[in-house]
Amino acid sequence: MSSQNVVTEVTINDATRSPLTLRNLGALLLLAVMWGLSIPVTKLGLQTLPPLTLTAMRFGVAAPLLLIFVIVGRHSMPWRALPRVAALGVLGIGVGQVSQTFGVAGTSASVGTIISATIPIFIVFFAALRLRQPVSGVQQIGVLAAFAGIALVALGHEGPTTSSQTTVGGATWVLLSALAIAFYYVWSVELTTAYGTATVAAWSTLFGFIALIPWTARELCSISSFHVTAQGFFAAVYLGVVVTVAGLFIWLSLLRVVPARVAASVQYLQPVVGVVIASALFGDQIGATFVLGVALVLAGLALTMTSRRPARK
Structure with missing residues (x-):
């Protein structure tokens, strides 16, 4: 995924953390650039690839890399947890x-970038409903x-070209995505607490990718001619390797x-x-x-x- 698990993890006890160093500040800025490029790179990929195909290529790249971490690190997960993780993958990837x-x-x-930035806001809302976390005035x-x-952003914007x-x-689709991804993170709190964020991300990504395969095949069958361009390939690799995999591990390291x-x-x-x-x-x-x-x-x-005080368990 992306940085949207920020809100679910900001309740960590900060007393055990060291002050921000120059190296950590550099990592923080790098992460902002990596994740900030997500929507623009997706836009580039869509110029040569259909939507489902681009999404499937992205997570087809990310899933094996995440699973390598799980296997090498021996991060196990009981079989009884797999149905819930699979449902998470379908929700987070198949819908979100x-x-x-x-x-x-x-x-x-x-x-698209600005509407997607509202995901943490929806996380607060869903956490209030599902986890019974209070929402202040x-x-x-x-x-x-x-x-x-x-x-204002969605209705007051006009681009100079058709692609802009x-x-x-389109704005409604992005808003639906923000809702689905936010619910994904709130729903995954118990699983990530028990088995680790990276482990849950790896298995849910795999199941989400598998769920995409038949729909992607149907999309490709409906296209008369199709070929992967260098631009589309770069977009899928960037989204899979940099945004999904590298971004996750940099974020966990920073925490x-x-x-x-x-x-x-x-x-x-x-x-x-x-x-x-x-731009x-x-x-x-x-504009204004x-x-x-x-x-x-x-x-x-x-x-x-x-929040007025750190959350306590």
Whole structure:
């Protein structure tokens, strides 16, 4: 996945973490760039690959690499947990990542980036429902601000080219993706606590990829001519290796050495990087309405990630 497990992990006791060093700061900035490029690179891949095919190629690359870690590290998981993990994979990849890819096809890269940045906000909402974690008044204001920002970003944006134009349908797909991925992380809390984030990510990615295969085959059969270009191949490899695998392990490494709330600041940098890159690659226009919407989304994100005291188990 991506950085969306930030909110589920920021309750780690920061007292055991060392201060932020120059090396860790560099890793944090690198992670923001890696994840910030996710939506723009997806947009590039969709120029030559159909949506389901690009998504299947991405996780077809990521799944073996994650499984190697599980096998080499001997991170076992009981058979009784596999059905739940398989369901997670279908939800996170079959619904979350597929709808994100369809959404990116119908939005500009900058709009897709900003709407995807709301995933931590939905995590707070679902955690309140499923895990019975209280939502403060400040966090509620943050949710409202974020939704107002989404409306401004999605409805007040027009691109100079067809590939940069945003439709209501495309924005809806990305919003559905944000909801599905957020629920994925909240639903996976018990499993990741018991067996580890990387282990659950590896097996759920495998099952999600397997679920994609018949739908991808159907998509390819409906296309009269198809060939993988260098651009499409690069996009799939980047999303699979850099965003999904390397990003996960850099994130987990950061959580071991720096305060979790400092590491979570990547959530604020990621959409900024995405918008800047999208503007450079696709000529996305950044007008006053768009800037206001981005500001509201980031403010909502900041408010929903605040708490008066660390969570206790």
